[in-house]
Amino acid sequence: MKKFKFYCPTKIVFGEGSVVQLRNLITGKYKRILLHYGGGSIKKSGLYHEIIGILKELECEVYELSGVEPNPKLSLVYEGVKLAKEKDIELILAVGGGSVIDSAKAIGIGARYNGDVWDFYTGKSQVKETIPVGVVLTLPATGSEASMGSVITKEDGPDKLAVNDDIIRPEFAIMDPLLTLTLPDKQTFAGVTDILSHIFERYFTHTSNVDLTDHLCEATMKTVIKNAYILKKDPKDIAARAEIMLSGTIAHNGILGMGREDDWSSHSIAHELSAFYGTTHGRSLGIIFPAWMKYVYKENINRFVQFATNVFEVSVVNKTLEEVALEGINSLITFLKDIGVPTSLSEEGLPTDNFDLMAEKAVNDGSLGEFKKFTKEDVVKIYDLAK
């Protein structure tokens, strides 16, 4: 185990009907609130009206900024920063999934800074302060509701960069699994893949003596896989929705990575699929992760054997370690296919002729990867394995 610090002060309020708890979380603390959301889905579901009702009842001044898109944009963040400064906003209430939350986090730090909020993403400046961010989560996937990260896209780069700092963890996250009941399957299972990926990035490590977090990772992976199968059969299974929702938070609030070296190269490699072809983040990860695994498993075959046996219960009888490791990877591929997530470029109908350019972009911040350090050529080979 490596030395580590862990600090996650986000209040989790979980369960059916928990949106009404917004009242207690706000009363006596916040009056001027910026409501931040995406499109019309929260209006259609009635969630918007429920929240506005609570805020009006508490006599809050409510300002609204909607229109957050997947891969949230810097231009909207700038709008939010301007509004938050003008109106002296005290709380940004993000209602939605990871994009809305990441955008709200960016507005929060931007509004308490005299320079350009993009400075935090380029590393030019360090986060010192934020307007508190509250969350009502509608899509379990990114874990942003309790994570230390925010990823924003600058349209005229294009650049997609991240800030990671404990300061930007949301103050509270209201998590009602009922709010996820209407998600289309495609979003549900892209979310499931994102959640699993957050665990993979921590699980596949060379750090030794990490029994506890190994087993906590395996516990969460098994839970996600089992309940994803349940939702594939019955999308209305509220208990399975709850398990997936809570797993999404645990997968990315940092608990599972305590004392481990993590590796985010797959996220970077998958990101280029979203950048080049607009592929949904979770589906990009489904395409890249099996290829990444096939490319790197020999770096630490015992870890992949552990993955196969402890997560997918692959038997080791009469097999070489390599066979067990590969069977684990194939079990993951089977699972992803079963839930309708693509595991290759061809399944998603994506072209295969930009590998050089994509690889160059993926490594353009220097070396990539901890589990195995990648050159551009390595990344090309991973794209090639993903054909």
Next chain:
Amino acid sequence: MKKFKFYCPTKIVFGEGSVVQLRNLITGKYKRILLHYGGGSIKKSGLYHEIIGILKELECEVYELSGVEPNPKLSLVYEGVKLAKEKDIELILAVGGGSVIDSAKAIGIGARYNGDVWDFYTGKSQVKETIPVGVVLTLPATGSEASMGSVITKEDGPDKLAVNDDIIRPEFAIMDPLLTLTLPDKQTFAGVTDILSHIFERYFTHTSNVDLTDHLCEATMKTVIKNAYILKKDPKDIAARAEIMLSGTIAHNGILGMGREDDWSSHSIAHELSAFYGTTHGRSLGIIFPAWMKYVYKENINRFVQFATNVFEVSVVNKTLEEVALEGINSLITFLKDIGVPTSLSEEGLPTDNFDLMAEKAVNDGSLGEFKKFTKEDVVKIYDLAK
């Protein structure tokens, strides 16, 4: 899964040599510090001098209150409250194990209250505020370093009562596994038993649809058991020390109980052994838990089957569910015996003639237990099974 709230803002600073991080945690925030500890062991180990060195270097005003004993006493808390008020203490630094931390928490809330701090423990008053408490942990067991609980004993009752409130979670916990290397086996394994008990109290529940927390509980139990065996062979194994230390925090910071109905009757029943005979808390739990399990397993046999198979890998082939459940309980007994923890009153040399009185005290706050509601007669039978 039940509705729940979870809020644990304790900063964990973990790893070998992490005591130096005290500097960053205090700088610019606290000047007047109350150093709270037990006996001379932190002086012998050099920890006291290291801490004083850091505090002096930061030009803190340091006040000291030592003498905390197991089952920390209200009289010492009163002394601390008086001192903290007089000196306008800004941070209470608890250096030690659970007793020191619980005592520090009591002083923290007492010093920010005009009435008698005991009011919080009797339920007469509700905690509103505390002086921040910081921790340097030397004994992994109670999980108090990140928990919401404090248990204090009023000598002239005698009463042993608890406060549970998120407000009293420590602000930070420095956890260096090197500090636990010199613990005698008896303390190490009483601690291990306490850690496991905190998981049992959450794991054995009737709440259904708790896949994630079930598996997280099992992950932590397996880690504790495996690493306890390592420490039994080699008490100097620092990696195993680290696993046990981190498990102690996870076992009791609330993560494992999210959305579950928990049950603390075993803790109450075991407590009377400490009250009547001065038995170490962890050893009392070793005596009571197997008896409790034997008494209640039929209430939810599937849960005990799950415990047997998922924690102790008991095979189910050619067995009844009852046989599997009992084999799980017996596996726990074997484990406890292996690490030198008593599993019956006779092994600890304790008398068996006070069952009526002890049971009466155990239930004197009304009904006892959630997994199974106990009358006084039930508790007597559990003591009887523990003979």
